[in-house]
Structure formats: structure tokens, C-alpha cells
Amino acid sequence: MRKTCLLTLLMASAILTGAPARAEAPTIVAACKACHAEDGSGVGIHFVPVITGIPAAHIEEALYAYKDGARQCVTEPAMCQTVALLTDEDIADLAELYSQLERPSLNEPYDESLVGRGEQLHNTHCARCHVPPDEPDVADALGYPLHGQHPVYLRYALQAYRDGTREHLLEQMKEKMDLLEDSDVEALVNYYASY
Numbered sequence: 001m002r003k004t005c006l007l008t009l010l011m012a013s014a015i016l017t018g019a020p021a022r023a024e025a026p027t028i029v030a031a032c033k034a035c036h037a038e039d040g041s042g043v044g045i046h047f048v049p050v051i052t053g054i055p056a057a058h059i060e061e062a063l064y065a066y067k068d069g070a071r072q073c074v075t076e077p078a079m080c081q082t083v084a085l086l087t088d089e090d091i092a093d094l095a096e097l098y099s100q101l102e103r104p105s106l107n108e109p110y111d112e113s114l115v116g117r118g119e120q121l122h123n124t125h126c127a128r129c130h131v132p133p134d135e136p137d138v139a140d141a142l143g144y145p146l147h148g149q150h151p152v153y154l155r156y157a158l159q160a161y162r163d164g165t166r167e168h169l170l171e172q173m174k175e176k177m178d179l180l181e182d183s184d185v186e187a188l189v190n191y192y193a194s195y
């Protein structure tokens, strides 16, 4: 095992046990934490997504999408610049690390009156692929958990698919997105925030 890989694993156990970060932790994890926070929730920076409670394979999928340009970092170019430095091994280690951390409840404010409609839209169009992070079959789902994600980030991501700055990796999701009106997006965002 290469030294950097071992250090990443040591870093992972430090996060999981709440032990103080080791001085020799790889710089790249420190960069992730600067934006996504120690616990991966990005609390306080609402356009930065929560990256915990996501199965490792999906975290890898997202990181490769940023690396190869299918996803562009419109709000924060430094995210894509950081990911560009990652090796395949780094990506696998980081995905494993963050997949093991639970998604905290963010208690973000949401509009209660939109939740019912959002839930209805989710069940009709999205639930087949996007299941909550605590579902037992979450790792087998085609999409990854949206429940408990920052509303500001979700609104941005949905808009990015709609205006084409983010490529769809799956045609079936594009077909569903094409059915949504602006008001549907708002209802969905508020429903996911109510989790």
C-alpha cells in the first residue's frame, strides 16, 4: 500500500472516532474539509453539498463527472480544480471515507405548504432511483440520496441539469426532468429539505 493511501485511511479513522486530525494527514483531505466541513455536511456554506450518506460508488461517479467535465463547478471553480488533482486511488479512498459518515440532520428552513406536492412529484418521477440515505437498499439505487441535501445546492443542481451546464449521465432522468415546471422544482427542493 502506498504511503499516501495509508495516510488517507488513518485520516478516515481519525474522523470516524472524532480524534484530532493528524499532522501528517494528506493535504488533499484538508482541502475537502475546508469546504465540506469536518463532518462532510458543509454546514454554514449552503451552496456546498452534503457529501455523507452517499454510497461510495456514487461519490466516485460524481468525482469522475467533475474530473471529466460532465459536471462544471459554476459556483465554486476551486472544487473542480481540487478534484483535477486526484488520482484514481485518492478517489476510491475519499469515496470510502465519506460513504461511512452518516448524513446529519441539517434543520434547514423549508416551506411546509410545498412539501406535500414535492412528495407527490418525488414519488411519481424520482423515487424509483433516489431513495433516502437510511434506506437499506440505498447502495443499489441508480441515483443517490437527495433527502437532507442543502436546498440551495439542490436548487442549483436541478437548474444546472435544466440549462445544460451539467450533463445527464442517464437519459431516463433527463426524460423526467423535462416534465418539470419551475414551481415543481421548488416543491421538490422543499420536500427534500423536510427530511
Ligand code: HEC
Pocket: 028, 029, 031, 032, 033, 034, 035, 036, 047, 048, 049, 050, 051, 059, 062, 063, 071, 072, 073, 074, 075, 076, 078, 079, 082, 083, 086, 094
Ligand atoms: C472550494 C470548495 C470545495 C473544495 C475544496 C472541495 N469541494 Fe466538493 N464541492 C464543492 C461545491 C461548491 C460543490 C458543488 C459543485 C457543482 O456542482 O457546481 C461540490 C461537490 C462535491 C461532490 C458532489 C456531491 C453531490 O451531491 O453530487 C462531491 C462528492 C465532493 N464535492 C467531494 C469533494 C472532495 C472529496 C473534495 C476534496 C478532494 C472536495 N469535494 C473539495 C466545494 C468544494
Ligand code: HEC
Pocket: 049, 122, 125, 126, 127, 128, 129, 130, 142, 143, 144, 146, 149, 154, 157, 158, 167, 168, 169, 170, 172, 173, 176, 177, 180, 188
Ligand atoms: C432512472 C433513474 C433516475 C431518475 C428517474 C431520476 N434520477 Fe436523478 N439522478 C440519477 C443519477 C444516476 C444521478 C447521478 C448522475 C448524474 O449526475 O446524471 C442523478 C442525479 C441527480 C441529482 C444531482 C444530485 C447531486 O447531489 O448532485 C439531482 C438533484 C437529481 N438527480 C434529481 C432528480 C429528480 C428531482 C428526479 C425526479 C424528477 C430524478 N432525479 C429522477 C438517476 C435518476
